[in-house]
Amino acid sequence: MINLHFHPSPNPMKVLLMLEETGLEYRLSPVDTFKGEQHDAAFTAINPNAKVPALEDEGKVIFDSNAILLHLADKTGQFAPPAGEERADVLSWLFFVATGVSPFSGQAVHFLHMCPEDLPYAKNRYLKEVERHYCVMNKRLGETEWLAGADYSIADIAAWGWLNAAGFILGETGLSAWPNLERMHAAISARPAAARANAAKEGLTFKSDFDDEAARALFPQNFAK
Numbered sequence: 068m069i070n071l072h073f074h075p076s077p078n079p080m081k082v083l084l085m086l087e088e089t090g091l092e093y094r095l096s097p098v099d100t101f102k103g104e105q106h107d108a109a110f111t112a113i114n115p116n117a118k119v120p121a122l123e124d125e126g127k128v129i130f131d132s133n134a135i136l137l138h139l140a141d142k143t144g145q146f147a148p149p150a151g152e153e154r155a156d157v158l159s160w161l162f163f164v165a166t167g168v169s170p171f172s173g174q175a176v177h178f179l180h181m182c183p184e185d186l187p188y189a190k191n192r193y194l195k196e197v198e199r200h201y202c203v204m205n206k207r208l209g210e211t212e213w214l215a216g217a218d219y220s221i222a223d224i225a226a227w228g229w230l231n232a233a234g235f236i237l238g239e240t241g242l243s244a245w246p247n248l249e250r251m252h253a254a255i256s257a258r259p260a261a262a263r264a265n266a267a268k269e270g271l272t273f274k275s276d277f278d279d280e281a282a283r284a285l286f287p288q289n290f291a292k
């Protein structure tokens with residue numbers, strides 16, 4: 068059975084949604100990143116990057132959320148066409164999310180909520196990049212139903228993981244300045260698979276206090292001598 072090494076944060080949530088969408092059988096192996104479990108030797112033997120998610124599928128390990136989404140799409144023939152122009156569109160938008168939306172959102176969360184110093188330049192830089200990426204998606208979603216075109220795909224599934232954090236990044240207005248994006252996020256969240264993914268997450272307990280132990284676990288390089 069598929070084993071997803073999991074923490075309820077944006078990148079693993081993409082994969083959990085995909086597993087629920089495809090109907091594949093899976094189990095979750097919790098990795099409590101606030102306690103530093105991503106650095107345990109048993110886990111770095113699975114993901115040398117010491118981050119979640121990682122997935123074991125019939126003895127094969129795949130890490131990085133977007134690689135896992137592609138693997139599962141190819142395995143099941145769902146949410147990404149196997150070839151042709153429509154696959155090219157899925158890849159463009161998947162990688163736009165993977166290399167833009169995801170890391171800029173992550174850095175915005177870091178400088179807004181976790182950085183021990185108040186750094187206005189960094190906050191503004193990442194917030195504005197998140198907003199710029201939202202504008203690009205909002206424009207696209209004014210022209211097409213989903214990011215890659217007419218069909219729901221792994222590009223949308225990848226975006227959902229981080230769009231869930233919009234309120235945490237932007238405050239209570241969330242996605243309201245980007246109505247097409249808000250429509251798309253709401254449409255995914257209303258899917259039964261999203262409800263099942265959220266319920267599966269709720270069934271597990273993780274450390275949530277962002278204290279000194281968590282800071283050392285998440286940003287060990289900041290504490291290196």
Ligand SMILES: N[C@@H](CCC(=O)N[C@@H](CS)C(=O)NCC(=O)O)C(=O)O
Nearest residue numbers: 076077078100118119120131132285
């Ligand atoms: N590019 C990777 C990024 C993975 C990533 O940053 N995961 C975060 C959770 S969303 C994590 O493991 N954080 C713990 C840490 O950095 O130590 C992916 O998409 O899977």
